[in-house]
Amino acid sequence: MSADVETAGPQFHPMEQFTVEPLFGGHAINWYTPTNVTLWMGFAVLAIILLLVIGTRRRAIIPNRTQSVAELAYGFVYSMVEDVAGKDGLKYFPYIMTLFIFIVFSNFLGLIPMSFSTTSHIAVTVIMALAVFISVTAIGFYKHGIGFLGLFWVSSAPLALRPVLAVIEVISYFVRPVSHSIRLAGNVMAGHAVIEVFAVFVGMSLFIAPLALVGIVGMFAMDVLVAFIQAYVFTILTCVYLKDALHPAH
């Protein structure tokens, strides 16, 4: 009975677009196999090099269009680091700039139809989040030694409450890389999956098609917004964590 229901209804495969496949045939994926993830990450790196290295090569006083975009991106991240992490956070600006530019380019390249969005994979984002988490913790202990643990000891709270708060603070500290990575991957993945579902609705019947098409356009517009906002949020949370490491006292 379930068989004829399946053949009659539309075929939903919204998660199929996220499958990792080897580029040159075969099914075995080892660490050295070039896959579509490798390809689109390579495109992202290529685009970044085109914009930030080739685009600013002339170093004109009056910048042309490409150079102004590159300068705009640089200034945007620079002021963000300065505002949130403070003046002494500027030492880590190159790392944060790298994160932001890479995520922005991966997100926007993933919006091209039939492309592959690398940031929709938790495996990709978790590496970035863990790198931030480990380096921030290392910076905290390097700068403040054992005093970094003062981050968990809320000295403004009543004494009786402090052990309870310390437990909560420790848990929330270790949840950071989880939420940091899943927020990015989840948002990108959900956006792409919703577009795919709406695309199935378009092919379903003539009456629903116009409505679903409008839905696709709307969802795509929101995805463009989300692609930028999630990169911004990832970067600004990195700055917040960095600020916590540089000034751990509550």
Next chain:
Amino acid sequence: MEGDIVEMGKFIGAGLATIGMGGAAIGVGSIVGNFLSGALRNPSAAGGQTAMLFIGIAFAEAFGIFSFLVALLLMFAV
């Protein structure tokens, strides 16, 4: 049909898990609404606080994303 009860439980669980995303929606709405009501009272101070707005949204959203993750795990991993 035998053994489908596990499948059914998965789908029901995934559907129930997505209810949690409503909580995140309430949280984000509350943050943005309060930001707007504050920003309209003192528009000159609003510009400097957009970073705080996005940090607040990100923290509120995290728990909605967790419930989304639970739903995904139930659908594809369990």
